[in-house]
Amino acid sequence: MSTMKLGKITKQSDAGPRRRYDDACGTAHALELVGERWALLIVRELMLGPKRFSDLRADLPGLSANVLTQRLEGLEATGILTRRRLPPPAPAQVYELTPWGLEAETFVKSMGRWAARSPGHDPTMQISATSTILSFRTMFNPERAKGFDATIGLRMDDQAFFALFKDGTMIAERTPGGGDIDGADVILTGSPRAVAGFVHGGQPLDAMVAAGALLFEGDRAVAERFATLFPLPDKVTLPA
Amino acid sequence: MSTMKLGKITKQSDAGPRRRYDDACGTAHALELVGERWALLIVRELMLGPKRFSDLRADLPGLSANVLTQRLEGLEATGILTRRRLPPPAPAQVYELTPWGLEAETFVKSMGRWAARSPGHDPTMQISATSTILSFRTMFNPERAKGFDATIGLRMDDQAFFALFKDGTMIAERTPGGGDIDGADVILTGSPRAVAGFVHGGQPLDAMVAAGALLFEGDRAVAERFATLFPLPDKVTLPA
DNA sequence: CGGCATCCGGGAAGATACTG
DNA sequence: CAGTATCTTCCCGGATGCCG
Numbered sequence: 259m260s261t262m263k264l265g266k267i268t269k270q271s272d273a274g275p276r277r278r279y280d281d282a283c284g285t286a287h288a289l290e291l292v293g294e295r296w297a298l299l300i301v302r303e304l305m306l307g308p309k310r311f312s313d314l315r316a317d318l319p320g321l322s323a324n325v326l327t328q329r330l331e332g333l334e335a336t337g338i339l340t341r342r343r344l345p346p347p348a349p350a351q352v353y354e355l356t357p358w359g360l361e362a363e364t365f366v367k368s369m370g371r372w373a374a375r376s377p378g379h380d381p382t383m384q385i386s387a388t389s390t391i392l393s394f395r396t397m398f399n400p401e402r403a404k405g406f407d408a409t410i411g412l413r414m415d416d417q418a419f420f421a422l423f424k425d426g427t428m429i430a431e432r433t434p435g436g437g438d439i440d441g442a443d444v445i446l447t448g449s450p451r452a453v454a455g456f457v458h459g460g461q462p463l464d465a466m467v468a469a470g471a472l473l474f475e476g477d478r479a480v481a482e483r484f485a486t487l488f489p490l491p492d493k494v495t496l497p498a
Numbered sequence: 499m500s501t502m503k504l505g506k507i508t509k510q511s512d513a514g515p516r517r518r519y520d521d522a523c524g525t526a527h528a529l530e531l532v533g534e535r536w537a538l539l540i541v542r543e544l545m546l547g548p549k550r551f552s553d554l555r556a557d558l559p560g561l562s563a564n565v566l567t568q569r570l571e572g573l574e575a576t577g578i579l580t581r582r583r584l585p586p587p588a589p590a591q592v593y594e595l596t597p598w599g600l601e602a603e604t605f606v607k608s609m610g611r612w613a614a615r616s617p618g619h620d621p622t623m624q625i626s627a628t629s630t631i632l633s634f635r636t637m638f639n640p641e642r643a644k645g646f647d648a649t650i651g652l653r654m655d656d657q658a659f660f661a662l663f664k665d666g667t668m669i670a671e672r673t674p675g676g677g678d679i680d681g682a683d684v685i686l687t688g689s690p691r692a693v694a695g696f697v698h699g700g701q702p703l704d705a706m707v708a709a710g711a712l713l714f715e716g717d718r719a720v721a722e723r724f725a726t727l728f729p730l731p732d733k734v735t736l737p738a
Numbered sequence: 739c740g741g742c743a744t745c746c747g748g749g750a751a752g753a754t755a756c757t758g
Numbered sequence: 759c760a761g762t763a764t765c766t767t768c769c770c771g772g773a774t775g776c777c778g
Contacts, residue, residue, distance in 0.1 A: 277535070277751075277768090280560060282694065283629035284610025284636065285542055287619045293535070295517075295770070302525055311740060320520060322771050327742060336618060337736045351740080358615060358734040365608035370524025372601055378576060379527045389523035396524065454522065494598040496577045517749090517770075535751070551760050562752055563761060591760075 291336050292362070296321050297329050301355065301362055303388050304339060306419075306432040308354035317386040317415075338362070367396040375494045381458055382451075387414035390450040391421075391430050393458065397488035400426045406487070408480050411439030413447040413473075421484075428487075444476035444484065457485045531576050532602070536561050537569050541595065541602055543628050544579060546659075546672040548594035557626040557655075578602070607636040615734045621698055622691075627654035630690040631661075631670050633698065637728035640666045646727070648720050651679030653687040653713075661724075668727075684716035684724065697725050 279286040292298045296318065303309060303317050314326060330353060333339045338359040344350050355362075370393065373379060385393075391412075404426045412419040418439045421430040433439060446453060452471040455461045463481060466472040474481065519526040532538045536558065543549060543557050554566060570593060573579045578599040584590050595602075610633065613619060625633075631652075644666050652659040658679050661670040673679060686693060692711040695701045703721060706712040714721065 278560075279539065280624060281539070281558075281629070282621050282623035282625040282691070283539075283542070284612075284614040284619065284633065285606050285629070286539060287616060288609040288613035289538060291613055291616060291618075293533075293538075295533070298529060298533075299519065299521070299523075299526060302523070311742090320518075320771085322773090323740095323742075324744095324772080325770065328770095336616065337734060356734075361612055361615075365605045365612060366525050368605035368608050369528040372524075372605060373528035373531055374524040375598060375601075376527060376531060376576065378531075379524065381522050383522035384520060385522040389521070389525070393524065451522070494577060494596075555760095560752085562754090564753085564763090565751060567761065568750090 288365075291338065292333075294329065294332070296325060297333065298362075298366065300326070300329050300333065301338065301359060302366055302392065303386065304353060304355045305360070305363055305366070306388050306391060307434070308342065308352035310350050310352050314353070317388065319384070333359075363392075363395075367392065370396050371491060375491050377493055377496055379493075381454065381490070385450045385454055387417055387419070387450045388432075390414065390454050390457075391419050391432070393454065394421060394428070394430050394488055397458070397490060398428050398430075399487055399489055400428075402487050402489070403428065406483060408444070408477075408484070409439075409442040410480070410484050411442030411445040412453060413439075413445065414450045414453060423487075442476065444474070444481045446481070447473035447475075457488055458490055460485075528605075531578065532573075534569065534572070536565060537573065538602075538606065540566070540569050540573065541578065541599060542606055542632065543626065544593060544595045545600070545603055545606070546628050546631060547674070548582065548592035550590050550592050554593070557628065559624070573599075603632075603635075607632065610636050611731060615731050617733055617736055619733075621694065621730070625690045625694055627657055627659070627690045628672075630654065630694050630697075631659050631672065633694065634661060634668070634670050634728055637698070637730060638668050638670075639727055639729055640668075642727050642729070643668060646723060648684070648717075648724070649679075649682040650720070650724050651682030651685040652693060653679075653685065654690045654693060663727075682716065684714070684721045686721070687713035687715075697728055698730055700725075 279290060292301060299318055300314060303314055311326065315321065315323060330339070330341070334341060337356055339353050339355050342352055342354055344352055403423055406423045408423050410421045412421070418433040419431065420433060420439050420442060421428055439445060446456070448471055452466060456463060456466055456472060463472070463474060463478070463485070467474050519530060532541060539558055540554060543554055551566065555561065555563060570579070570581070574581055577596055579593050579595050582592055582594055584592055643663055646663050647665070648663050650661045652661070658673040659671065660673060660679050660682060661668055679685060686696070688711055692706060696703060696706055696712060703712070703714060703718070703725070707714050
C-alpha cells in the first residue's frame with residue numbers, strides 16, 4: 259500500500275436516500291430531506307447552536323458513528339447544515355444549521371406537540387439538554403407568563419442555558435461559551451431528565467433537591483412559577 | 499405443504515418500529531409514530547377522508563402492498579387511524595384517520611412549506627389529488643384572496659373537490675360521494691399534475707386547455723384569479 | 739480523541755406471485 | 759378487491775481499525 263492519497267476519489271459522497279418517493283408533494287420532499295432514521299433528531303440537536311461530532315454522539319445514544327457520518331454528509335449536501343472549523347483556540351470542527359435548516363424548528367416543535375398527546379408517550383425517559391429547552395419553546399404558554407419578568411439559568415450536561423421572561427414572552431437559548439448565567443434570578447442545575455421532571459412532570463422542587471437530582475439557587479417563588487408555564491397538552495383517549 | 503391454516507398464530511402483529519430512539523423528546527416520539535418509511539404519506543393521503551386499501555396503493559405508486567399492510571397495522575395500533583366497514587351498498591373496508599390523526603395536518607403542512615424552499619424540490623413531478631388540495635391549504639394566502647368570493651370545483655383522478663372562498667378565507671375539501679360540484683363558478687378537470695401546473699407552476703390556462711391537459715368550464719377571470727392565491731415560498735440559495 | 743472507512747449480522751423495504 | 763407469502767436487496771447498527 260503506497261501512501262498515495264487517493265481516498266477522496268473513491269468517496270462518491272452521495273447524499274440523500276437512494277429510495278425515492280417520486281412525489282412532487284412538499285411533504286414527500288421533506289421526507290427525502292430529513293426522513294431517514296436519526297436525521298431529524300440530528301437537526302433537533304443542532305437547533306440551539308453548533309456542535310461537534312462527539313457532542314452529537316453523546317446526545318443521541320444509540321446512534322452509531324457510522325450512521326452519523328452518513329447523515330451529516332446528507333444534510334450538508336442538501337444545504338440543511340454546514341461544517342465549519344473553529345478558530346485556533348479550539349481547532350475543532352463543528353456542524354451548524356443553515357438559516358433554512360433553522361427554519362425546521364417550526365415543524366419540529368409542531369410534531370413534538372402533536373406526539374405529546376400520544377398515549378404511548380413517556381416523558382420520563384432519557385432526554386437531551388437541547389430537547390428540554392426546545393420543549394420549553396414548544397409548550398410555553400404566554401397567558402400563564404403574564405406579568406412574570408425573570409431570568410432562569412439552567413445547567414445541564416455541562417452546558418448553560420437561560421430562559422428570559424418579559425411581557426408574556428420568552429427567549430430560551432444556549433449560552434455561547436457555556437457560562438455567564440450568574441445574574442439569573444434562579445439557577446437550576448441537574449440532568450435534563452431532572453429538569454424536565456420538575457417543569458413538565460410536576461415533581462416538587464423540595465423533593466428533587468432532597469434527592470440530589472436538582473441543585474437550586476435563588477428565588478424559590480420564581481422557580482415554582484417557572485414550572486407552571488409549560489402545560490402539556492391533554493392525552494388522547496383511544497376509542498379502543 | 500398442508501392446507502392447515504396456522505398463519506394467524508405466527509402472526510404476532512406488532513405495531514410500531516422495533517428500533518426505538520429511547521428518547522423522551524416529543525419529536526422523537528413522533529418519529530416512532532410516523533417516522534417509518536411511507537407512514538406519513540399514508541396519513542397525508544387520508545387527510546381529506548377515508549380511503550380503501552387499493553386507493554392508497556393507487557395514490558402512492560412505489561408503495562408495495564406488503565409494506566402498506568404493515569403501516570396500516572402500525573398506524574391503527576397507535577390510534578392514528580381506524581379501520582371501518584362501509585354499510586351494505588358498498589361493503590368495502592376503508593381506513594380513516596382518528597381526530598388525533600387529523601391533527602397531524604398542522605405539521606404535515608408545515609413540513610411541506612419548509613421543503614418547498616429546498617433547491618432540490620421539483621414541483622413538476624407526479625402528485626396525488628389529495629396532495630394537490632393540501633398544497634392549496636398550505637400555500638393559501640388570505641391577503642391575496644381579499645374580496646374574492648367564489649367556488650372552484652375540481653375533478654382529479656375521478657374524485658371531486660371544491661375550494662370555497664369567502665371573506666378572505668378558504669375551505670378546500672373532497673366531496674363525499676365524488677360528485678356535486680355543479681354549482682361552482684369554475685370547474686377544472688385534469689390530472690393533479692396539470693392542476694398543480696396551472697396553480698403553482700404559473701402555466702397559462704389557454705395553453706393547458708389547448709394541450710388537452712386541462713378541461714375548463716365557467717368564468718375565466720375567476721379561474722385566473724384562483725391561480726394567484728397560492729404563492730410558493732422563495733427557494734433557498736445555497737451558500738455553496 | 740475526532741472523523742472517518744470497512745466488514746458483518748439482522749431486519750426492514752421492494753418486487754413479484756399467489757390466494758380467498 | 760384486499761391482502762399474504764416469498765425472495766431479494768439494501769439500510770441500520772455494532773465492532774474494529776486507520777489516520778491525523
